[in-house]
Amino acid sequence: MRLEILNRGYRPGTKLLFALIRTFSGQPVPDAAKVVFYRPDFYGAQAKKFTHEAMRGPSAWSVADRELMAAYVSKVNECAFCIGAHTATAGQAYRDGAKVQEVLADLESAPLEEGLRATLRMLGKLTREGTVNADDMRHVVSAGVSRQQVEDALAVCAAFNTTDRLADAFGFELLSPEGFEAGAKYLLKRGYR
């Protein structure tokens, strides 16, 4: 990563934890996981709570749908690390990696429920342009998405607009396909806490 403190600045207990994770998973600790362990009082503790709530808290959206939103927002942000991580996680959650690939390749032609498609379209505009208007929201609502679902999707979008920025700014190292799959398995089992 571009800051040496994020490569080497961890407490002895945290370094030991990283070594254990490497031993048991057979994979390096992803930089996304490391960042929340650096001075967790400043960022990691609150960020994990928010991200877990958005991604795993109560919602009418499935975990798979929310992971797809994370992958889609990351695609719009061109964030290679988070595209890899959440494409793998959404693929495992749906048990359908091809569906996720099709959505990321072409949202309009992909096989998807219209409500989710309209929601992703709105999240894409919000991410690309920084804002959306009432008409954009009316399109989503008229596709059968409840107000609460829109709010839940916006929380996912906020979590990943933050994480994508940190991934690109700090320079998270890409994982191998096996590394992303192992991370996805962990995120589906344990969430973001």
Place this chain on the structure above:
Amino acid sequence: MADEDTKRAALGALVDRVLKGEGRASAEQRARAFSNSDVPPPLDTLIGKVATRPAQVTHADFDAAKAAGFSEDQLFELVIAAAVGQSARQYEAALAALAEATANGEAG
């Protein structure tokens, strides 16, 4: 609405911590990075990229900020402030658009 209140409150707690909690960068520096406004050069390049085109951040952006006297811990905080700030602004703008779209009982 209880679920969403929890999500919104959790983001609010993160924003509060980043802006108002203890830090190596001053609260004023963090506030400027958060809002991506009035950030002095050369830090403005790094912070502006984090907010609006993060994929274009380079080592040189960090090197320039360090050469201007910012420590790694300060840059850690200021990059996070910029990332959280941009995301929180988008979130609030979208919630306002949703409120406008669903006013007068247009949707539940």
